Every structure is written in structure tokens, then in C-alpha cells.
Amino acid sequence: GQQLNQSPQSMFIQEGEDVSMNCTSSSIFNTWLWYKQDPGEGPVLLIALYKAGELTSNGRLTAQFGITRKDSYLNISASIPSDVGIYFCAGASGATNKLIFGTGTLLAVQP
Amino acid sequence: GAVVSQHPSRVICKSGTSVKIECRSLDFQATTMFWYRQFPKQSLMLMATSNEGSKATYEQGVEKDKFLINHASLTLSTLTVTSAHPEDSSFYICSAPVGSTNEKLFFGSGTQLSVL
Numbered sequence: 216g217q218q219l220n221q222s223p224q225s226m227f228i229q230e231g232e233d234v235s236m237n238c239t240s241s242s243i244f245n246t247w248l249w250y251k252q253d254p255g256e257g258p259v260l261l262i263a264l265y266k267a268g269e270l271t272s273n274g275r276l277t278a279q280f281g282i283t284r285k286d287s288y289l290n291i292s293a294s295i296p297s298d299v300g301i302y303f304c305a306g307a308s309g310a311t312n313k314l315i316f317g318t319g320t321l322l323a324v325q326p
Numbered sequence: 327g328a329v330v331s332q333h334p335s336r337v338i339c340k341s342g343t344s345v346k347i348e349c350r351s352l353d354f355q356a357t358t359m360f361w362y363r364q365f366p367k368q369s370l371m372l373m374a375t376s377n378e379g380s381k382a383t384y385e386q387g388v389e390k391d392k393f394l395i396n397h398a399s400l401t402l403s404t405l406t407v408t409s410a411h412p413e414d415s416s417f418y419i420c421s422a423p424v425g426s427t428n429e430k431l432f433f434g435s436g437t438q439l440s441v442l
Contacts (some may be wrong), residue, residue, distance in 0.1 A: 246429045257419045257433035314431055316370045
């Protein structure tokens with residue numbers, strides 16, 4: 216099935232550092248969503264974006280819907296150990312609003 | 327956020343048996359639910375769209391006779407893995423959309439299926 220290109224694949228950072236990850240597609244999306252998944256659990260929705268250029272924050276997390284509608288970015292400021300997990304972007308388009316997921320970014324935070 | 331309950335969380339079965347996984351929307355109604363499969367260290371792959379009161383829509387490459395989906399009510403969808411084989415071992419996750427245009431997906435906690 217189709218997947219979005221997400222980078223970086225993994226990140227190993229020190230507590231307190233800022234983190235940036237992005238997601239790109241060859242197709243245009245109407246909605247971009249960012250999820251976090253802990254081991255053995257389902258993904259949890261972090262941020263939803265609905266308009267090109269939109270910038271939305273959720274606590275220390277900020278995400279942007281790219282102007283071209285083919286990309287999105289997630290930033291985490293002042294990382295803490297509980298930020299550890301796999302972050303997935305997801306895009307939706309068309310009437311069905313089926314979500315296509317990115318390849319994921321594994322984040323490890325060292326205290 | 328909306329709550330989606332999935333059961334069981336883990337199942338181990340013998341090859342050739344069938345396994346049923348339930349997905350419930352606890353505080354909202356869902357005319358549509360989605361079933362995903364996730365292999366270790368990989369992303370989520372959409373298997374099928376479950377439609378209340380009608381047949382499910384399967385993604386390309388997913389065998390509808392192998393993965394039976396029933397969406398008999400507005401709060402319950404079930405996925406049955408029939409005649410399971412070791413290659414069916416995976417993490418199965420259901421989800422339901424919420425929002426004015428069903429743009430947000432909330433996920434269940436997933437079911438880890440291990441077929442011996």
C-alpha cells in the first residue's frame with residue numbers, strides 16, 4: 216500500500232533538546248495528522264491540521280501543514296523522557312478520508 | 327478524545343483456528359471503522375474499511391475470505407482471521423473516525439496475534 220516518506224527514521228537526543236521531523240508525499244492531502252505510538256499500543260492522536268499553511272500547537276508540540284499540501288512538519292520543544300516513542304504522520308484526501316501513514320520516526324530521549 | 331475499545335489485547339492460537347477481534351466505539355457512533363495491520367518496526371497498513379450495515383471494502387492484496395469483517399451495529403465492528411497461519415501473526419489495530427467530516431481517527435489499543 217501507499218506510504219508517506221517520513222524522516223528522520225530515528226533520533227537519539229538528550230533531554231531538553233528540541234526535535235524536528237517531517238513527512239513528504241507525492242500526492243496532495245486535505246488533512247494531516249500526527250500520532251505517537253508506544254510499544255504494544257495503538258497510536259494516539261497528537262495534532263490535526265486542516266488547511267495549507269496552518270500552524271497548530273499542543274503543549275510542547277507544534278505541527279505545520281505545508282503550503283504545497285504535500286508535506287507536514289512536527290516539532291517538539293524541550294524534550295523529556297516520556298516523549299520516547301514512534302511518531303507517525305498521516306495524510307487523508309478524497310471523500311473517503313482514508314488515512315495513509317508515514318514510515319515513522321523513532322524518538323529516544325536520554326535523561 | 328473519543329474512546330475506541332479493542333479486545334482482546336493479545337491472543338495466541340494454533341495454526342488453522344479462527345480468531346475474532348472486537349472493536350467498539352464507547353462514547354460515539356461509528357458508521358465506518360478501519361482495520362490496520364502493523365508488522366514489527368513497520369508502519370500501519372490499511373487492510374479494510376468496515377461499513378455499518380453493508381459489506382466491507384478491502385484494500386488491494388487483502389483477502390476478504392481470510393479476514394472477515396462484520397459491522398452489525400453503530401458501535402461494534404469485528405475482524406475474524408479465518409484459518410490462521412503463522413504468517414498472519416501481526417499487530418491488528420482498529421480505528422473509528424470522529425469530527426464533522428470524519429477527519430480524525432481514534433485508535434483502539436491493538437491486538438497482538440501470534441499463530442503457532
